[in-house]
Structures are given as structure tokens and as C-alpha cells.
Amino acid sequence: MAGSGRLTTHVLDTAHGTPARGMRIDLFFVHGDHTHHLVESHTNTDGRLDQPLLVGDQFQRGEFELHFHVGQYFSRLGLELETPFLDVVPIRFTISEDAHYHVPLLVSPFGYSTYRGS
Template sequence: MSGTGRLTTHVLDTANGHPARGLDIDLYRVVDGALTHVRHVTTNDDGRCDAPLLSGADINVGAYELQFQVGEYFRELDGTAATFLDVVPVRFVLSNPDQHYHVPLLVSPFGYSTYRGS
């Protein structure tokens, strides 16, 4: 079942107090525990993606996982390997294809927080 909703994300670098520019994100569909790669994106200067990760006919009911490549982002930012986190996975369920799902990530090299945004 597909709809008119959309899936978006936004990444904020809380360690440095600015949007996480140039952070790679992979979106996967989860079916019976197996991951199928859907899309790869890189955040823009505002820490957002230039287009929704899913929208229209591409958004379907089911489980998904975003994998945020935060270790690579922080290593490239400061040139060191001093990061505890590498890949931050966020698994969630889209239950209504007509809704807007926004998954923000607040991240530092050593911790993160996420929630369903608006």
C-alpha cells in the first residue's frame, strides 16, 4: 500500500553546534529481519537531504532502517579517529503512507538522540 506521505531526516552535530553537513545516510527496507538497500543520500549544508528519502508511490507501510555514517563524518571533520560511534542505526515503522515521517538525529562523537519529528 503506497500513499502521499513522505520520509525526511535532519542531522544536527551537537558537539560542534551546527548542522551535520556532508554526512552519508543509507535507507533500508526491513522484511523478515533482512535489509534491502533503498537509497543512499548525503546531507546538505543545512544537515538535511535535498529531497524526501521516500515519497508518493515509494512510501509503503513497513519497517525501515536509517544508517547514519557518523564515524566517517566526525573523522573527516576533525581529521582524527577519536569517535566512539561509527554507524548509528535507527529502525522504525511507517504505518500510514499518507503521513509525514521525520526522523531527526542529534549526534556527537560519543552519543546520539532521535525522535519522531514533524
């Protein structure tokens, strides 16, 4: 389904009040009880990706899952937690139309939120 559809994301570090620079993000296509890894990327200095995760011929309808590697991110910042509360934050969502899907993450070491953005 090639068209105007695209998938983007960004991450904000609410603990420090900054974009989450250098966070690893993996995108998976969900097929029944299996997932297929599609893309690995890292956020830039603005907490965004340099290009959409899905665009053009890669963009399709279906169920997807983003994995945000927040434990690795906070560890790299030097956050010393005996036992980190969050490691990988998975967000599963459905693409049902040829449109812009923006899935941001607001995260701290102890909690997160997301929404369908614009």
C-alpha cells in the first residue's frame, strides 16, 4: 500500500526534561503469535529519528510493536539503580489506514506514557 502513510516516533526524557538522545528503538511486525524484526534505529539529539520507521512501499496495514530500550538509555546516562524498574518498553499498535502514525514516548526511569500524536 504505497501512499502518504508513514510511521514516526520521538522520545522525551521527562526525568531530565530533555529529548532522549541515542535511545535504541526496534520495530516489529506482529503476525499472530510471532513478530518479525523490521528496523533498528537510534534517536538523534532532538529525540527523533532521522527518517520515518515506515514510509512508501514499506508502509502497510497491520499490527506493529515498538521496543524502546529505556534501561540501556538511562544506564548510559549514569543512572545508578540497583535494580532498574524499566528495561524495554513495548508499545503494540495497529495501522489501519494510509495516514501519518506518530507514536511518541514520554519516559522516566519509573514510568512512561504514549499516545497517537500528529
